[in-house]
Amino acid sequence: MTRSIGRLATPPxxxxxxxxxxxxxxxxxxxxxxxxxxxxDTLARVLAAIDExxxxxxxxxxxxxxxxxxxxxxxxxxxQEGTANxxxxxxxxxxxxxxREAGYxxxxxxxxxxxxxxxxxxxxxxxxxxxxxxxDTYLGNPQAAWLQQRRAPFVAFGRPWxxxxxxxxxxxxDGAAGTDLATSHLIERGHHRIAWIGWRKDSFIGEDRRSxxxxxxxxxxxxxxxxxxxVEDTVASGREASAVLLDEAHPxxxxxxxxxxxxxxxxxxxxxxxxxxxxxxxxxxxxxQVAQVVPPGLTSVRQPLEQVAIEIVKALEGMLAHPxxxxxxxxxxxxxxxxxxx
Amino acid sequence: MTRSIGRLATPPxxxxxxxxxxxxxxxxxxxxxxxxxxxxDTLARVLAAIDExxxxxxxxxxxxxxxxxxxxxxxxxxxQEGTANxxxxxxxxxxxxxxREAGYxxxxxxxxxxxxxxxxxxxxxxxxxxxxxxxDTYLGNPQAAWLQQRRAPFVAFGRPWxxxxxxxxxxxxDGAAGTDLATSHLIERGHHRIAWIGWRKDSFIGEDRRSxxxxxxxxxxxxxxxxxxxVEDTVASGREASAVLLDEAHPxxxxxxxxxxxxxxxxxxxxxxxxxxxxxxxxxxxxxQVAQVVPPGLTSVRQPLEQVAIEIVKALEGMLAHPxxxxxxxxxxxxxxxxxxx
DNA sequence: CTGAAAGCGCTAACAA
DNA sequence: TTGTTAGCGCTTTCAG
Numbered sequence: 001m002t003r004s005i006g007r008l009a010t011p012p013x014x015x016x017x018x019x020x021x022x023x024x025x026x027x028x029x030x031x032x033x034x035x036x037x038x039x040x041d042t043l044a045r046v047l048a049a050i051d052e053x054x055x056x057x058x059x060x061x062x063x064x065x066x067x068x069x070x071x072x073x074x075x076x077x078x079x080q081e082g083t084a085n086x087x088x089x090x091x092x093x094x095x096x097x098x099x100r101e102a103g104y105x106x107x108x109x110x111x112x113x114x115x116x117x118x119x120x121x122x123x124x125x126x127x128x129x130x131x132x133x134x135x136d137t138y139l140g141n142p143q144a145a146w147l148q149q150r151r152a153p154f155v156a157f158g159r160p161w162x163x164x165x166x167x168x169x170x171x172x173x174d175g176a177a178g179t180d181l182a183t184s185h186l187i188e189r190g191h192h193r194i195a196w197i198g199w200r201k202d203s204f205i206g207e208d209r210r211s212x213x214x215x216x217x218x219x220x221x222x223x224x225x226x227x228x229x230x231v232e233d234t235v236a237s238g239r240e241a242s243a244v245l246l247d248e249a250h251p252x253x254x255x256x257x258x259x260x261x262x263x264x265x266x267x268x269x270x271x272x273x274x275x276x277x278x279x280x281x282x283x284x285x286x287x288x289q290v291a292q293v294v295p296p297g298l299t300s301v302r303q304p305l306e307q308v309a310i311e312i313v314k315a316l317e318g319m320l321a322h323p324x325x326x327x328x329x330x331x332x333x334x335x336x337x338x339x340x341x342x
Numbered sequence: 343m344t345r346s347i348g349r350l351a352t353p354p355x356x357x358x359x360x361x362x363x364x365x366x367x368x369x370x371x372x373x374x375x376x377x378x379x380x381x382x383d384t385l386a387r388v389l390a391a392i393d394e395x396x397x398x399x400x401x402x403x404x405x406x407x408x409x410x411x412x413x414x415x416x417x418x419x420x421x422q423e424g425t426a427n428x429x430x431x432x433x434x435x436x437x438x439x440x441x442r443e444a445g446y447x448x449x450x451x452x453x454x455x456x457x458x459x460x461x462x463x464x465x466x467x468x469x470x471x472x473x474x475x476x477x478d479t480y481l482g483n484p485q486a487a488w489l490q491q492r493r494a495p496f497v498a499f500g501r502p503w504x505x506x507x508x509x510x511x512x513x514x515x516d517g518a519a520g521t522d523l524a525t526s527h528l529i530e531r532g533h534h535r536i537a538w539i540g541w542r543k544d545s546f547i548g549e550d551r552r553s554x555x556x557x558x559x560x561x562x563x564x565x566x567x568x569x570x571x572x573v574e575d576t577v578a579s580g581r582e583a584s585a586v587l588l589d590e591a592h593p594x595x596x597x598x599x600x601x602x603x604x605x606x607x608x609x610x611x612x613x614x615x616x617x618x619x620x621x622x623x624x625x626x627x628x629x630x631q632v633a634q635v636v637p638p639g640l641t642s643v644r645q646p647l648e649q650v651a652i653e654i655v656k657a658l659e660g661m662l663a664h665p666x667x668x669x670x671x672x673x674x675x676x677x678x679x680x681x682x683x684x
Numbered sequence: 685c686t687g688a689a690a691g692c693g694c695t696a697a698c699a700a
Numbered sequence: 701t702t703g704t705t706a707g708c709g710c711t712t713t714c715a716g
Contacts, residue, residue, distance in 0.1 A: 013709055014711095024687045025687090025709090037686090038685070038686085057468060060409075061710040064694085076434065079431045079435060093452070096418055096450045105449050106450045110442055126353075127401060260635065294605065295608055356694065356695095403708090404693080405708095406710085
């Protein structure tokens with residue numbers, strides 16, 4: 001069993017283990033990193049010493065020697081207050097969990113909101129991390145070009161919208177498939193006039209999600225004329241947009257680019273004494289905690305973030321291997337979390 | 343200006359800078375760590391070389407030498423699906439931001455949900471982190487005793503409920519003050535029968551929050567008899583509890599131990615065709631995104647997480663100083679975020 | 685299969 | 701004020 005380190009100021013080193021086991025330091029190192037090289041009884045003796053001493057290789061020393069930190073850097077941005085987008089929480093946990101299984105830890109850092117590249121630079125030059133996971137790609141991905149130029153290994157969560165020719169590794173979720181799923185679900189429920197509330201046109205993700213809605217509508221021969229609205233991603237915008245649409249286009253259902261916008265629709269319905277799920281159906285996007293707990297439950301497109309994390313770590317392992325292998329982008333399909341609002 | 347690293351396989355080292363500036367390696371080291379020791383012109387020359395080369399000290403080497411990683415470890419647990427508790431997101435970001443200002447990065451790790459100590463051990467023995475931030479102290483804090491025994495520096499977010507004599511550093515938010523605030527607010531609005539929906543008795547935090555409610559009630563000479571309920575922290579529980587209380591105790595307002603429970607109350611009100619904020623007032627706890635976006639807005643007790651992060655980092659800096667200084671626990675006061683539900 | 689030597693890049697201590 | 705020496709703990713040669 002593992003013993004307490006006791007009152008030692010410094011943890012035991014390779015040398016301590018070697019002495020205790022009566023072997024050389026190198027043999028201990030091999031026992032840890034290449035156990036196959038040792039004779040069974042020697043290995044057992046060394047492992048016993050390791051266990052008794054509670055030895056664990058010093059990271060800094062190992063990092064220095066192997067030129068690897070086994071750390072994955074990820075920039076974290078402040079959660080937008082007043083929105084429902086808590087996607088990060090779920091993703092971060094999945095990433096930490098998956099990384100651990102691959103022998104990596106996740107290092108968080110922050111940067112100026114204005115400068116998409118700040119924070120990466122220092123970590124890279126000081127060889128503090130082996131690779132990055134780039135998540136904030138909603139407005140294009142200037143980080144990608146920058147990182148690629150520095151030959152920094154990274155995987156993007158989000159496809160290279162602004163540069164389809166980009167050759168870096170990426171993992172993304174098919175937003176159009178998600179909204180198609182949502183729209184088709186509503187059509188099957190008998191809805192014909194389904195409105196879209198999405199983001200402004202400069203959002204690649206927003207346009208992608210919108211395309212799933214119009215695709216599903218047109219596939220059933222349904223018109224989308226006058227049924228779409230593009231606004232800011234706030235509850236207030238969703239509320240106003242849905243009020244206008246309700247008055248002018250008389251939809252019986254809404255598909256939204258985010259749970260935040262969908263909540264705006266619920267606000268409008270409430271004000272008009274209408275009940276979501278009965279008179280008017282609403283579907284959001286992201287399956288946030290809000291969607292899960294708000295009465296009567298908000299049907300929402302759920303991204304497979306656990307799977308995203310798995311694919312990202314897989315890609316990372318590939319590019320950190322010798323020789324590095326960079327596979328093609330990976331596209332995952334979301335599913336629909338059905339609740340009372342539809 | 344900083345130049346591109348170019349196609350160099352390895353980043354520049356101290357030696358490269360020294361050669362370029364025509365000084366010894368030690369002088370470069372001093373330029374970085376003790377600039378005061380250098381003559382102005384030498385310093386300028388060295389800094390210029392550093393800049394031209396894009397030099398940044400190799401972390402692993404520095405860590406090895408100084409026996410410090412400038413990393414703070416924090417265990418992250420899976421966000422509970424179906425609850426509104428997204429406190430972590432906000433706190434993590436604040437911590438990352440504040441840590442950066444103090445020269446630290448945050449390293450995330452995970453562990454078995456069953457074993458509160460798993461994950462810490464390895465990081466500690468391999469000297470991968472300088473200190474820990476312990477957040478999951480809702481059911482007592484076995485980590486604290488364990489870490490203290492190993493002489494591992496750490497600061498707890500949450501006071502030592504199960505061991506008031508514990509001498510470790512901690513920062514916490516006064517939950518009782520928060521519910522007192524909420525209850526007093528409702529009383530001022532004219533409510534007299536204010537019900538409490540909280541957690542089961544084995545939750546220290548739950549009992550603390552409950553005490554703020556009863557304190558405020560009794561201070562105004564209001565009875566609490568029959569007005570309290572203790573349940574699981576789920577929407578369904580909050581819904582059932584509020585239904586029962588409504589039938590049996592006829593309260594005009596609810597104070598809840600969490601936004602999740604408060605959402606349960608909103609469910610009940612909706613089922614009964616009652617309107618939150620008009621007939622019945624509801625106050626939650628945590629000011630989650632749900633509280634912010636749900637119609638008509640959920641009044642909620644908001645923890646000053648940014649301030650918590652600042653205090654935690656301050657405490658961390660103290661205990662990592664030479665000699666270490668461990669101050670007393672720090673208690674912060676929450677405020678009330680007023681919305682439509684009250 | 686095991687051991688000896690070298691050195692990753694840095695900084696603390698000391699010498700000049 | 702600057703340079704020299706040593707060594708942090710580990711792994712990668714290369715010998716035995």
